[in-house]
Amino acid sequence: MSVRPMGPRSRSDRPGVPPLSLTGSLSSMGAPIPDPLATAQQHPPIFSTGHSSVSPSDTPRFVGPIPTLNTPIPPLRPVPIGGGAPRHVGLKLNISSNMAGNAPLFQQVAGPPHIEDASTTMSPEERTIRPHETYASPSQARARSGSEGLGTSEGGGAGGSRSAGGDMNGNGHAGGAPAPSPPLVPDPMEDIRAALSKMGTGSQNASASQLDGRPAVTPPTNDRSPASDRTSSSASLPPLPPPKEFSDDVLEELSRLGEGAGGAVHKVRDKRDDKIYARKTITTREVAMRQVVRELNIISTTQHVNIVQCFGAYMSPSSSEVKIMMEYCDGGSLEAIGKKMKEVGAVVGERTAGRIAEGVLQGLAYLHSKKTIHRDIKPSNILVSRDGVIKLCDFGVSGELVESIVGTFTGTLIYMAVSIFASSYAGPESNSSFKPERVSGGKYTNRFPFPSDVPTFEVILTISKSEPPKLEDDPDAGIMWSDEMKDFIKQATPSDASRDAGPSMDIDHDEARGAHGSVDKAGLGLASSETQTF
Numbered sequence: 001m002s003v004r005p006m007g008p009r010s011r012s013d014r015p016g017v018p019p020l021s022l023t024g025s026l027s028s029m030g031a032p033i034p035d036p037l038a039t040a041q042q043h044p045p046i047f048s049t050g051h052s053s054v055s056p057s058d059t060p061r062f063v064g065p066i067p068t069l070n071t072p073i074p075p076l077r078p079v080p081i082g083g084g085a086p087r088h089v090g091l092k093l094n095i096s097s098n099m100a101g102n103a104p105l106f107q108q109v110a111g112p113p114h115i116e117d118a119s120t121t122m123s124p125e126e127r128t129i130r131p132h133e134t135y136a137s138p139s140q141a142r143a144r145s146g147s148e149g150l151g152t153s154e155g156g157g158a159g160g161s162r163s164a165g166g167d168m169n170g171n172g173h174a175g176g177a178p179a180p181s182p183p184l185v186p187d188p189m190e191d192i193r194a195a196l197s198k199m200g201t202g203s204q205n206a207s208a209s210q211l212d213g214r215p216a217v218t219p220p221t222n223d224r225s226p227a228s229d230r231t232s233s234s235a236s237l238p239p240l241p242p243p244k245e246f247s248d249d250v251l252e253e254l255s256r257l258g259e260g261a262g263g264a265v266h267k268v269r270d271k272r273d274d275k276i277y278a279r280k281t282i283t284t285r286e287v288a289m290r291q292v293v294r295e296l297n298i299i300s301t302t303q304h305v306n307i308v309q310c311f312g313a314y315m316s317p318s319s320s321e322v323k324i325m326m327e328y329c330d331g332g333s334l335e336a337i338g339k340k341m342k343e344v345g346a347v348v349g350e351r352t353a354g355r356i357a358e359g360v361l362q363g364l365a366y367l368h369s370k371k372t373i374h375r376d377i378k379p380s381n382i383l384v385s386r387d388g389v390i391k392l393c394d395f396g397v398s399g400e401l402v403e404s405i406v407g408t409f410t411g412t413l414i415y416m417a418v419s420i421f422a423s424s425y426a427g428p429e430s431n432s433s434f435k436p437e438r439v440s441g442g443k444y445t446n447r448f449p450f451p452s453d454v455p456t457f458e459v460i461l462t463i464s465k466s467e468p469p470k471l472e473d474d475p476d477a478g479i480m481w482s483d484e485m486k487d488f489i490k491q492a493t494p495s496d497a498s499r500d501a502g503p504s505m506d507i508d509h510d511e512a513r514g515a516h517g518s519v520d521k522a523g524l525g526l527a528s529s530e531t532q533t534f
């Protein structure tokens with residue numbers, strides 16, 4: 001199946017078309033960069049806002065009424081992850097108005113962006129398939145086998161229906177017979193409390209008892225991981241603010257940012273210092289305990305420019321909710337941005353798409369270096385920060401990588417790799433729906449490369465049986481893709497799972513690195529054995 005691209009057009013192909021003035025931003029689309037100047041010094045813009053600063057080779061290639069995101073790429077600061085700081089990859093989401101003489105399509109506006117609740121419009125196929133796990137930690141296993149003492153009911157005692165009903169261990173009894181001793185049931189909150197405790201560091205660790213129904217002290221610090229575990233990625237990041245205690249009392253809820261299977265995410269303000277955060281609320285009765293623990297463990301131990309930063313977490317007094325405090329990403333998710341762009345008929349230029357792919361791949365490479373797989377890469381889990389940096393979020397179905405093999409079927413159907421359907425064996429992020437081609441391919445054309453409005457079974461069939469999508473030029477429409485982009489999509493969408501090179505190949509590709517420098521595979525922290533199995 002081939003995909004008719006809506007790619008950047010070559011402006012030089014259209015005589016008489018004046019040079020573009022790239023003056024706008026995503027602001028009017030609801031994803032503004034509120035104050036690019038404020039962050040410009042921190043992160044030099046990747047997007048140029050005018051032709052005066054664009055070399056001929058960087059000139060955005062589009063004409064006609066389609067506004068295009070595009071960017072000149074600054075010189076690469078090649079830094080091997082294995083030994084130096086990560087590249088601060090990201091993008092500045094300035095967008096052009098190419099309607100010569102017309103008012104800009106996009107205007108810079110002050111104030112925060114307002115892309116919210118995008119996930120509520122997701123189709124069922126887009127929603128995450130969550131493994132139906134309940135208790136799998138060693139302590140739970142021990143407790144289940146009866147070798148540990150009595151636990152409490154789910155919700156830390158707030159609701160005992162599951163233990164009473166015996167639905168966890170099959171020990172439920174009908175009335176009539178003498179009441180048996182209560183079944184040995186683990187405290188399902190135990191692991192969550194332990195994970196929350198671990199999120200502190202050294203003397204800042206809060207004990208499980210401190211966390212029991214009370215606000216938790218759980219912010220990470222720059223130095224929370226063992227020295228051997230600290231990568232240059234974290235070492236190079238700006239220092240984290242001093243640890244803070246969070247609780248509902250000190251936070252004001254400002255708006256809802258999104259909601260998924262894992263919980264709702266709100267924009268909140270810390271009343272004490274006016275700092276803005278994104279707070280994810282996970283209802284512990286609705287989400288598998290293991291999933292909560294996993295998300296807490298991962299988000300609290302990662303520190304990378306392309307991973308959303310966690311500042312702490314706390315449990316509601318009733319223990320029915322766990323709340324994770326994260327950095328707020330003003331730009332919203334790629335899903336929300338994509339929807340807005342579609343509304344106004346905008347498309348993503350090649351270089352921007354390359355930058356997005358690069359950010360995703362750098363984030364994944366970092367996770368892989370920590371033997372963690374994301375498993376649910378999709379536009380709604382790819383956020384954009386105020387200064388245009390790509391940030392991966394949502395580790396609810398992430399897992400530990402053991403010998404490069406992933407055996408579980410989880411993720412979001414429409415973004416799953418062909419290899420998941422084609423083979424029982426898959427390498428890291430193959431089975432984790434890591435398919436930058438699906439993410440970026442969908443974004444390049446602003447639509448899915450495969451039909452997404454069909455029943456689940458048909459989606460699987462289509463993805464596994466049809467030819468990978470191809471980028472093809474459409475000279476009549478003025479759409480011309482570069483050879484590099486075509487090759488990137490081709491290599492990233494193999495029909496044969498065994499040729500799925502994964503992030504190692506993709507990030508090495510000129511297109512993903514914006515054709516501006518080389519990235520050392522070893523420098524990405526990918527063990528060679530892992531690399532081979534992608």
Ligand SMILES: Nc1ncnc2c1ncn2[C@@H]1O[C@H](COP(=O)(O)OP(=O)(O)OP(=O)(O)O)[C@@H](O)[C@H]1O
Pocket residue numbers: 117118119127128257258259260261262263264265278280308326327328329330332333336380381383393394395396
């Ligand atoms: N740090 C953040 N800054 C801004 N928006 C965010 C942030 N984290 C999440 N969001 C928004 O909330 C949405 C849902 O977040 P998240 O994916 O973590 O929840 P989830 O319940 O696990 O979702 P899913 O069903 O996709 O697994 C995101 O798509 C995004 O729009």
